[in-house]
Amino acid sequence: MIAETPRKTTQLTPVTGSATLGRLNEFSPAILNGEIKLRHSPVEMASLLGSIQHALSERICPIVQFVSAYKGEGSGGIAFEVALTAARQSGKRTLFLNLNTTPEATYSALSQRIQVSLEAFFQTDNPQASPLVALQGIPLFYAELSTAEAGKLAAVNTSFIRTLFNDLREHFDLIVLASEAGMAEASATVLGGLSDGIVLVVEAERTRAPVLDELKQQVETAGGRLVGAVLNKRRFYIPRWAYSLFFGRR
Numbered sequence: 001m002i003a004e005t006p007r008k009t010t011q012l013t014p015v016t017g018s019a020t021l022g023r024l025n026e027f028s029p030a031i032l033n034g035e036i037k038l039r040h041s042p043v044e045m046a047s048l049l050g051s052i053q054h055a056l057s058e059r060i061c062p063i064v065q066f067v068s069a070y071k072g073e074g075s076g077g078i079a080f081e082v083a084l085t086a087a088r089q090s091g092k093r094t095l096f097l098n099l100n101t102t103p104e105a106t107y108s109a110l111s112q113r114i115q116v117s118l119e120a121f122f123q124t125d126n127p128q129a130s131p132l133v134a135l136q137g138i139p140l141f142y143a144e145l146s147t148a149e150a151g152k153l154a155a156v157n158t159s160f161i162r163t164l165f166n167d168l169r170e171h172f173d174l175i176v177l178a179s180e181a182g183m184a185e186a187s188a189t190v191l192g193g194l195s196d197g198i199v200l201v202v203e204a205e206r207t208r209a210p211v212l213d214e215l216k217q218q219v220e221t222a223g224g225r226l227v228g229a230v231l232n233k234r235r236f237y238i239p240r241w242a243y244s245l246f247f248g249r250r
Helices: 019-024 042-055 075-090 105-111 118-123 158-168 186-194 209-221 240-247
Strands: 030-032 063-068 094-098 133-135 140-144 174-178 197-203 226-232
Touching: 042 075, 042 197, 042 226, 063 075, 063 186, 075 094, 075 105, 075 140, 075 174, 075 197, 075 226, 094 105, 105 140, 118 158, 158 186, 186 209, 197 209, 209 226
Parallel strands: 030 133, 063 174, 063 197, 094 140, 094 174, 197 226
Antiparallel strands: 133 140
């Protein structure tokens, strides 16, 4: 769908004038071997990625945040698959930032390799490990923004994250941020004002319209820009072959 030549190398390199990336470059990312399979249709993920890139085409390195109203609606999994699609299909140097307290199964293997969050890494005088994990042979990097405390997200340091995002833009082609439980976690919506675009993930037959309206209002109040919504976990009560039988070409 997208065939662009990545404008950045596949190795971490210092960015002139960026203390953040200069320090990050001192540590090589951990490497995860093995294939990660998409749970959703590659065509659907490519289409969603294309829509996001079109909506944020004015940004050199767009930062897009996926957020849901409640936990368990699948915002992290969809966000990760969009990031993976970008890295696989177009060779875009992509950073997937996880804000969820419980990583979803799709990227849990990456999460298990993380030893330190980005925030903790830069707050430590002498860090011992890189906060990045990279997939073997694919320009996709995984990181966790902050450390969860007793199942709750840590308070967001907006000043730190704003500086961090500005620096990371110089190093990646696309940054995808996964968050959930926007109705209960203020951090999930506060970050909307620091991202370029927000995609709401809605679980079919679970999230009510008034809840979505409230979540949308919270995102926009924080300065976020809503660029779309995804209906996830849709159930087909009529077999798909029956749709073709009843509504297919005659």
